[in-house]
Amino acid sequence: MQTxxxxxxxxxxxxLKDTVRHCTTTKRRQESVAEHSWRVALMAFLLKNEFPEADMNKVMEMCLIHDLGECFTGDIPTFSKTTEDREKEDKLFYDWINTLPSEIRNEIFNLYAEMNAQQTTESKIYKALDKxxxxxxxxxxxxxxxxENEFELNKTYAFDTVAFxxxxxxxxxxxxxxTIDKTEA
Structure with missing residues (x-):
């Protein structure tokens, strides 16, 4: 790759550093997509020993790149994101990916294909950690x-994703x- x-x-x-998410930090500052992606990758790093059968380096790679499409569309909360939003993000993302040097383009394309298929242990771990x-x-x-919807969502979201x-x-x-402790306090 050229410099x-x-x-x-x-x-x-x-x-992604300037792309805010709908979540706030403990100190009430809106978090960025970059901060979210970093912590998802950190979670994968910390869990290396919990999943000895998995390629956790690949999981960390997935975590680092998973929201790159939001460079072009911004963050849309999962409960608001439509099929049209996903298609637009995918198109803009893949248009960009296709301009990259072949070695990195192919690697990112293959990671995204695996992430989207949700068939491998690595892709399932990444998706669970993201949620x-x-x-x-x-x-x-x-x-x-x-x-308002997050009170119930925080009680039910992602149980299906972690079931494996x-x-x-x-x-x-x-x-x-x-969640229960927080909402009851």
């Missing part, structure tokens, strides 16, 4: 920043306890 190509990729990815991080962030944010793993199911249950 200019490398810098151009970073300049596009930098947009769980959002729940954890909600539990860390002040409850008065939650939208006893460890992640236990984590989801712990997150639920935190």
């Amino acid at each position: 200019r190509e490398f810098l151009n990729i970073l300049h596009i990815a930098e947009r 769980l991080e959002a729940l954890i962030q909600h539990n860390e944010s002040p409850v008065d920043t939650w939208s 793993s006893d460890w992640l199911t236990d984590l989801r249950k712990e997150i639920l306890k935190d």
Whole structure:
């Protein structure tokens, strides 16, 4: 990869630092997509020993790149995102990916194909961590920043996504306890 190509990729990815999500931090600041992606990747790193059968380096790669499409569309909360929104994000993302040097284009394309298919252990771990991080962030944010639907969503969201793993199911249950404690306080 040429140095200019490398810098151009970073300049596009930098947009995620300024792309805010609907979640807030503990101190009431809206979090960025970049912050979310970083913590999802950190979660994967911390779980290396819990999933010895999985290629956790691949999971971390998935976590780092999973929201790159939001460089072009911004963040749309999962409960508001339509099929049209997904199609637009995918088109803009793949249009950009197709301009990248072949070695990185192919790697990103293959990772996204695996992530979207949700057939491998690695893709299932990535998807679970992505959803769980959002729940954890909600539990860390002040409850008065939650939208009305998030009170129920935080109790039910992602149980189906973690069902393939006893460890992640236990984590989801712990997150639920935190949600209940927070909303009852």
